[in-house]
Amino acid sequence: MTDPRNIVILTGAGISAESGIATFRGPGGLWEGHRVEDVCTPQALRADPDLVHRFYDLRRAALTRVEPNAAHHALVRLDRDWAGDLLLVTQNVDDLHDRAGSRRLLHMHGELKSRLCAACGDRAPHDGDLPPGSACPACHAPALRPDIVFFGEMPYAMERIEDAILSCDLFVSIGTSGAVYPAAGFVELARHAGAATLELNLERSAGSARFDDSRLGAAGTLVPAWVDAVLTGAA
């Protein structure tokens, strides 16, 4: 493709794998040893708040032991040097894009380093453990929960993301299995809008056939090479 001006990038757990964060569907389809429905649904939060809060406390604590990798850093270079529009949409709840320095960034599935009040909707940065029943500083209800978008809940900033996709020239998906909707449907929206579509993933994904170009390999190698090509006009 020639001179893409507006770029939307979608990242998933695969971009953080080389930093040492487990992807969603590891061996046996478990996430860090848990069934997804036990830690990632509103029903689970109601049924066993201790388990769900503890799960995210551990994931939050684990962030102190990992660092952004070459793929996160390459996307920061693109963010800094790309004169056209750019939006990095991540499904990841880790903070590696943030810590690397990406600025044009949206966390569509929430963030480990954030808390949400189930009563008033207030969201605020949070570090350390978050025991169930913690009081919200805004409304005082004992209703703070991890700011994670569970299955069945509406992801953040969907309107802004869809607008960006509808006006992009290039849509790039990195390290995502293409199994979790609505993110898995973004490539169709981009195609509908006439954008070129590129997938960078370790293996063929559920959505590979929907991309114009699908490159297989580790994000830490593929992403820096792709960013170099875009910034030098060779993509």
Ligand code: NAD
């Ligand atoms: P997923 O685990 O379903 O898929 C990850 C994809 O990344 C797979 O297709 C895999 O082949 C690929 N992959 C693995 N290692 C890679 C590498 N080194 N380079 C490139 N690709 C690699 O993850 P998903 O599609 O993001 O969906 C799962 C959901 O789980 C997301 O909504 C996310 O919120 C959540 N999640 C987040 C994190 C995180 O924040 N790091 C971790 C696990 C799960």
